[in-house]
Amino acid sequence: MLDEIYRKGRERLKEIGIYEDVEVGVETGYVNRHNEEIFKKFHLVMSGIDAEFADTRTSAFGIPLETPLMMAQITFPIPRITENALVKIARALKETGSMMWLGFPIPDNLEEIASIVPTGQMIKPYRDRKKIYDAIEFVEKSGAIAYGVDFDSGARTKYLGKLRGPESKPLSSEEIKDIMNASKLPFLLKGVLSTKDAKKAMRIGVENILVTNHAAHTLDYLPHPLEVLPEIKQVIHEDVMIFVDSGFRRGSDVFKGLAMGADIVMLGRPIIYGLAVNEKDGVKEVITTITEELRRIMTMCGAKRISDIDETMISVCKFA
Numbered sequence: 001m002l003d004e005i006y007r008k009g010r011e012r013l014k015e016i017g018i019y020e021d022v023e024v025g026v027e028t029g030y031v032n033r034h035n036e037e038i039f040k041k042f043h044l045v046m047s048g049i050d051a052e053f054a055d056t057r058t059s060a061f062g063i064p065l066e067t068p069l070m071m072a073q074i075t076f077p078i079p080r081i082t083e084n085a086l087v088k089i090a091r092a093l094k095e096t097g098s099m100m101w102l103g104f105p106i107p108d109n110l111e112e113i114a115s116i117v118p119t120g121q122m123i124k125p126y127r128d129r130k131k132i133y134d135a136i137e138f139v140e141k142s143g144a145i146a147y148g149v150d151f152d153s154g155a156r157t158k159y160l161g162k163l164r165g166p167e168s169k170p171l172s173s174e175e176i177k178d179i180m181n182a183s184k185l186p187f188l189l190k191g192v193l194s195t196k197d198a199k200k201a202m203r204i205g206v207e208n209i210l211v212t213n214h215a216a217h218t219l220d221y222l223p224h225p226l227e228v229l230p231e232i233k234q235v236i237h238e239d240v241m242i243f244v245d246s247g248f249r250r251g252s253d254v255f256k257g258l259a260m261g262a263d264i265v266m267l268g269r270p271i272i273y274g275l276a277v278n279e280k281d282g283v284k285e286v287i288t289t290i291t292e293e294l295r296r297i298m299t300m301c302g303a304k305r306i307s308d309i310d311e312t313m314i315s316v317c318k319f320a
């Protein structure tokens with residue numbers, strides 16, 4: 001059961017000594033708490049008559065996927081959990097028909113990982129801009145299928161009251177455009193959480209955006225993506241893919257994210273918990289279980305395929 005994996009995973013992280021590196025949020029911890037509570041505000045709208053078993057297959061970056069789930073952009077502190085941790089996750093994601101994203105620091109064995117499963121690499125907005133372009137070149141040579149930049153960490157990330165990550169600097173629209181055009185690989189812009197930034201992304205020509213509060217590691221008192229997805233959806237171009245993360249734990253969470261306008265849901269901590277509990281098989285169980293939960297919900301809510309899921313299949317809970 002997922003709840004048991006998550007509980008044991010947290011316990012294991014404490015034993016290893018990386019619990020705070022995974023769990024804590026910025027400053028007061030409001031965003032983490034809000035991420036856990038937001039999903040309770042939405043009910044599912046069942047439509048089971050004439051139901052047919054749903055198909056969870058989809059695609060992203062031209063890659064066919066068996067599930068609309070993929071790993072969020074994380075590297076640190078996964079290698080401390082077990083030997084060859086990232087490779088084990090890659091193999092699990094391959095077996096579940098998913099794909100992998102990595103974050104900071106960019107792993108030295110990115111080529112090995114990318115040879116196992118389709119892999120994207122997120123790049124920090126380094127203060128030394130040359131490092132960004134050096135990273136893009138490394139990503140291309142490593143065989144990754146996509147890359148991106150998380151502009152929302154332009155003032156670095158923060159855990160409780162402590163700044164983390166490399167020395168960074170906010171990116172201008174022109175800089176993001178130059179970074180996007182520095183490679184022919186698909187580009188993902190991470191950090192969109194308002195219509196202001198969504199509109200700027202459209203003017204730049206961005207084709208893939210990640211709506212996220214960065215797992216509670218940037219600013220305190222940010223909204224959850226579910227609260228801003230509908231308005232962001234209204235201002236982006238029709239062919240732009242929307243990725244979302246931040247606190248998704250169950251198939252019902254994923255369904256709600258897709259119903260609010262996302263195309264793909266990214267998972268961070270659930271994958272870490274699975275790895276901590278049972279290495280590759282633990283990760284595989286997490287992805288498989290959430291996908292099967294999603295399939296069952298889709299079936300009973302009248303969605304035969306991922307593209308059928310829409311806002312009519314959820315409702316706002318009056319008593320949340």
